[in-house]
Structure formats: C-alpha cells, structure tokens
Amino acid sequence: MNSRLLSIIRKEFIHILRDPRTLAIMFIIPIVELFLLGYAVTTDIRHLNTVVFDADRTPQSRQLVEAYRASDYFAIARYAQSEDEIAVLLDSGAIRAGIIIPAGYGDNLARGAVAQVAVLIDGSDPTVASTAFAASQSVGQAQSIKIVTQRLGVDVTRLGGIEIRPRVWYNPELRSANYMVPAVIGIILQFLTTLFTALTIVREREQGTIEQLVVTPIKSWELVVGKVVPYIAIAFFDLLEVLVLGTFWFGVPIRGSIPLLLGLSVLFLLASLGMGLFVSSVARSQLEAMFLAFLTMLPSIFIGGFLFPLEAMPGWLQAISYLVPLRYLLVIIRGIMLKGVGLGAFGDQVLALLILGPFIMFGASRRFRKSLE
Amino acid sequence: MISLQGVTKRFAAITAIRDLSFTVQAGQVFGLIGPDGAGKTTTLRVTSTAMNPTAGRVTVGDIDTVRAPEAVKQLIGYMPQRFALYPDLTVVENLNFFADIFGSPRAQRAELIARLLGFARLTEFQTRLARNLSGGMQKKLALAATLMHRPRVLLLDEPTTGVDPVSRREFWDLLTEIHLQGVTIIITTPYLDEAERCTRVGLMYRGELVACDEPRTLRDGLGATVLEAQSAQALQARHAVEKSEGVLTVSTHGDVLRLLVDRAERAAALQAVWQANGITVGNVRVVRARLEDAFVLMLTRHDKT
Numbered sequence A: 001m002n003s004r005l006l007s008i009i010r011k012e013f014i015h016i017l018r019d020p021r022t023l024a025i026m027f028i029i030p031i032v033e034l035f036l037l038g039y040a041v042t043t044d045i046r047h048l049n050t051v052v053f054d055a056d057r058t059p060q061s062r063q064l065v066e067a068y069r070a071s072d073y074f075a076i077a078r079y080a081q082s083e084d085e086i087a088v089l090l091d092s093g094a095i096r097a098g099i100i101i102p103a104g105y106g107d108n109l110a111r112g113a114v115a116q117v118a119v120l121i122d123g124s125d126p127t128v129a130s131t132a133f134a135a136s137q138s139v140g141q142a143q144s145i146k147i148v149t150q151r152l153g154v155d156v157t158r159l160g161g162i163e164i165r166p167r168v169w170y171n172p173e174l175r176s177a178n179y180m181v182p183a184v185i186g187i188i189l190q191f192l193t194t195l196f197t198a199l200t201i202v203r204e205r206e207q208g209t210i211e212q213l214v215v216t217p218i219k220s221w222e223l224v225v226g227k228v229v230p231y232i233a234i235a236f237f238d239l240l241e242v243l244v245l246g247t248f249w250f251g252v253p254i255r256g257s258i259p260l261l262l263g264l265s266v267l268f269l270l271a272s273l274g275m276g277l278f279v280s281s282v283a284r285s286q287l288e289a290m291f292l293a294f295l296t297m298l299p300s301i302f303i304g305g306f307l308f309p310l311e312a313m314p315g316w317l318q319a320i321s322y323l324v325p326l327r328y329l330l331v332i333i334r335g336i337m338l339k340g341v342g343l344g345a346f347g348d349q350v351l352a353l354l355i356l357g358p359f360i361m362f363g364a365s366r367r368f369r370k371s372l373e
Numbered sequence B: 001m002i003s004l005q006g007v008t009k010r011f012a013a014i015t016a017i018r019d020l021s022f023t024v025q026a027g028q029v030f031g032l033i034g035p036d037g038a039g040k041t042t043t044l045r046v047t048s049t050a051m052n053p054t055a056g057r058v059t060v061g062d063i064d065t066v067r068a069p070e071a072v073k074q075l076i077g078y079m080p081q082r083f084a085l086y087p088d089l090t091v092v093e094n095l096n097f098f099a100d101i102f103g104s105p106r107a108q109r110a111e112l113i114a115r116l117l118g119f120a121r122l123t124e125f126q127t128r129l130a131r132n133l134s135g136g137m138q139k140k141l142a143l144a145a146t147l148m149h150r151p152r153v154l155l156l157d158e159p160t161t162g163v164d165p166v167s168r169r170e171f172w173d174l175l176t177e178i179h180l181q182g183v184t185i186i187i188t189t190p191y192l193d194e195a196e197r198c199t200r201v202g203l204m205y206r207g208e209l210v211a212c213d214e215p216r217t218l219r220d221g222l223g224a225t226v227l228e229a230q231s232a233q234a235l236q237a238r239h240a241v242e243k244s245e246g247v248l249t250v251s252t253h254g255d256v257l258r259l260l261v262d263r264a265e266r267a268a269a270l271q272a273v274w275q276a277n278g279i280t281v282g283n284v285r286v287v288r289a290r291l292e293d294a295f296v297l298m299l300t301r302h303d304k305t
C-alpha cells in the first residue's frame, strides 16, 4: 500500500490513542445510546394508572373491574367517590384513565338490557391514549360475550361467525427493543463517522498544521482516506459492541448474516463519511463542526424511520426522506436482524445507497481542497 | 533560484501583496522585513505553493509554482509563522512523519534524524511531546522538520520571533550552517539586527516592496544624518522640534533623543529651538546610522508620496 497513506493512518491512530477521553467517549456513546433507546423509547404501554368510580356496587360491577384489572393495561390504584374526583385526577395528571360504572349497571344486566360504562382517557399522549382506547373496548367486548354466554347457556363463539387470529411475524412479542437496537447501530455508524471525520479535518485547520501539510506531496484523497480509516475501524468496533450487547442483554435476535450486515454498512459509510467531509469543508472551527454534525443527524433521526414510521408522514416529507441515507440502512439492518432475509430483499436499498453515497462523496470532495483558502 | 514577477495576492476585500517583483540568487540569504500586515507571510505562502497568486508568476529553481507545484514542494522547506507540527506527537514522531510523507529513504533516515537532533540540540528531548517543548525548542524542531527531505530552498516565516536572545543566536548558528551547505534562504524577521546578517534585504510596506538591496548599501545610502542627544525632558524636546526645518524623524528611547536630519549643521538651529522653549538638551552628537534608521526614513518618505 501507499506509504504516505500508511503514515497518515499511523499518525491519526496516535492522535486518537493520546486522547484517552475522546477514545472513551467513542466507546461509551454506543452503550449509553443503546440503553437509553432500548429502555426509554418503548411503545409497550402497560399498567396505566386508573381510578374507578363504582356507583353501582353490585357483584356484576365488581366483575367488570376485575376484568379490567386482569387485562394488565389498567393498573387500578383506588376507587373514587364521585365523577368530579376522576375529573380532578385526570386534570392533575395523576391518572391516565377513569372507569365510571353508573348506578343500575347490575340491574340492567340482570334484566337483559344494555348496560353502559364510561371510560375516560387522557389523550395528551396519543400513543398512550390509542392503546388505552383499544384495550378498554376489547376488555369490554370480551366481558360482554361472557355475560351473553352465561344468559343463553350456550357458547356464542361456537355459533359460527368470524374469528380473527392475528399472528405477528418477526417480533411476536412486539418488543420495542427489537425495533430500536438495530436502529441504534445505524445511528452510531452515522454519528461517529460524520462527527469524527469532520472534527479530525477541521482540527488540522484550526491547529494550523494544514499549512505544513499543503507544502508536502500528500494528495487530498490520501489525507482524507488516511484520516478517516481509523474512525471507520472504531465505528465497526462499536457496531459489534452494539450487536453483542443487543443480543445478550436485550435478547434481540440476529436471524440473518452478520457479514452481509457489515458489508452493506460499508456501503452506507460512503454517504456518512461524505457528510463528514462536507461538514469539514463548511465549518471554520471544531465547535462549528460539532453543531453541523448534529444538524445532519436530525433528518436521519426524525425522517429516516428511526423513531417514527415513514408511512405515517405526509407525502412531501416522505419524498424528502428518500434523500436520507439512514432510511435505507435501517431497512437493511432490521431486515437482516429481525427477518433474517438476504441480499435479494434489499435491491432497492442497495441501489439507493450506491447512488447516494458516491453522489454525496463526490459533492463533498469537490468542496474540499487541501488548501489554505 | 527564486523569482517573483508582478505577483499580486488578493483576498476578498484586501490586497495583501501588490505587483511584487524580486529575485533571490542561489546561495543567498534574503531577509524580508516590514511592519505587521505588510504582506511578508503572504509572500512566503505564494512562494511555497501554499497559496496561488491572484496575478503574476513565481518560479523556484526555474519551476513555476502554479504549473508544477509538486516539483517545487520537493525543492523547498517551508516553516510557517505559527507552529505547525503536531503538538501531541513526540519530537521524533513529528520528524518521522514528515520524512515519511516526503518518501525520504529509510536507510539514511536514522542517521539524518540523529544528526538534525544533535544539530538542533534536541537529542535529549526526542521523546517529549511537541506541545511540551519551550518556544525556542519548538522553532528548532520546526526547522528540523523542514530539513527532513533535504530541500535546496528554505522559506522561514519569523523563525525567531518570541525566542530568547540566546536561543536566537543558536538558531542563527544553525541557519549559517545550512547556508554554508549551499541552501538558499528567505527569512522574515521583525529584528533588524538579524536583517543585517542577510545577503540582501527587502523592505515591504502595505503589500509593496519599498526597497531591496544589501543591508550596507541601504544603511549607507540613507541620505540623512543621525543625531543623538540627551534630555531629562525628552518628550517635550521631541515635540518642540518635530516640525522644524530639515528634521525628518525624531524618536525617543528613554532620555535619549534620536533625530534624522538632512544635514549635520541643523544641530545648532535645533539647540536654539530648545533653548527658546526652556528645555535643556545636552550632548548633541552625530552617530552611525543603523538599518532601522534607513527603514524608518523610507517608510516616512513612502507615506508622503
């Protein structure tokens, strides 16, 4: 290999090793990020604080409350003495849901009439509310079928009709960690390579060492490649770190091929290194480089399908998201880890990365010149 | 060896150097001096290929710096004004890095490094991080790094600024040795005693070359007489005669007045002015001109035209 390139790589490794704090940060960031996202970002909504106002006080009303309690969605903390009390508790945020059973509920059921129950749900967090909404209905319906069955003395579910049997593939328990951990790999790869590529190049300028480098025979590409190779190595180390932790701590499966995962990640790196290079050509200081690198992360996080599903976005935003390289990598990583599918399933994504990566890289290197001006 | 022809370098709003032309013969030590912002650094940058001139032509060893920068880079060693080696690399690592990227043969590498370290008196500090060296040692290390590929031309931007007088002398001893090996040198310096040691000196002012000659010629061709005098009221004495006829410049250094006048005979008239103002000034005498006097005068004349 080219000996100038090797000496730049060697020099860059020395810089990294002599800065133990940054080195530690590079290895700790993925762990922190993994744990934060693995635990905090959870859509598994259970045990909502709930208060019951039972104005009926009959065996039938107590049965209904037990059914809600047994569903696991509602944690019934205590009983209220009036509807107003529930309203106050909802206002203060102390509870997320209130169940109101009016007087006469038991009687109505006994007469074979329709008995009404009100469930109040705090809708300020839509995710929580929609879960509570669906759960309150399904618990009520199940209870209703039970009562009808008892009255008729025959099992109504045996009378024909439709039975829906949903079966969830890839992530049968619908665990958020299975969705988040693969995505963290993508975020880490992009963040580390973009940020540190930008920082290491801007540092040469800020430190003034670029002035000495420009009068040596180093070529621009040698400087860039030599400087980013060590960070690519670290990014891959972090990738493996996240894979290992994700598997053994969060129990996330890796159903597909790890070499394929690594191979396609390299393809993605072309794009994220390009963004780092671009940032370095714009930023005048390391601080600015840091801000800009964070800025490039925003679209990836919000419209790259990392936190929010792409399908739920308005059309124009979805259109923009086609320019976000992370979008394709996330499909690839989730596909390999959760579905265990092979290269054949990613034709579109690979093609998109093959176009975007070189395009960003080319644009950035046109801006980047090994020069003082 | 080095030639600038009509070189101009413009930044967005500033013209750092304007229509600059001079040549440096092989084996010369050319000193570039001038006040802050005169364009010295810019001149070295366009010569070193670190920047391209906006207009004009620079050649080093008859090679055009814009057309064949790579060939020029092999010929020159450029030491920037600001310390530009890696602070977190040791002395030896820095030297090895620059030797590597110039592809200098490994066989004689160890010997060259040992010789340069000895020559710069850095042998005992070779495993020290560059950031932990004293200012003077950093300057010597930077010089050593520019010598790793045995350049024929050295471009040194204020290599002795901020260095104590002893280290400054040491540095010039090193330069003399390099010079004796036939290396052509352009050096910028704020110290006029250093300028006197150069083969030729160029005075820059506001991006232009105001004068360029041997230091002795510049000094002797002053075209004025230097007077010195002593006074406890040096400042008042200076104000009293600043506008007098025949007085070119006056400066004070403690209780010493230094006057540049067109003829030595002006001394009597000056004494009369001081007496009339009740200022006691004694010991008025003609002294030898210094390079500094020549430059002060040239800059004053340049401002007036």
Ligand SMILES: Nc1ncnc2c1ncn2[C@@H]1O[C@H](COP(=O)(O)OP(=O)(O)OP(=O)(O)O)[C@@H](O)[C@H]1O
Pocket (backbone or CB within 6 Å): B011, B012, B014, B015, B016, B034, B035, B036, B037, B038, B039, B040, B041, B042, B043, B081
């Ligand atoms: N990269 C740049 N961008 C814009 N202006 C610049 C740049 N470099 C230099 N200048 C301007 O050009 C002029 C000449 O600067 P230069 O650094 O060449 O002067 P100098 O003689 O080396 O000064 P000093 O003695 O302070 O080092 C100054 O006005 C400076 O502000």
Ligand SMILES: [Mg+2]
Pocket (backbone or CB within 6 Å): B040, B041, B042, B081, B157
């Ligand atoms: Mg300068």
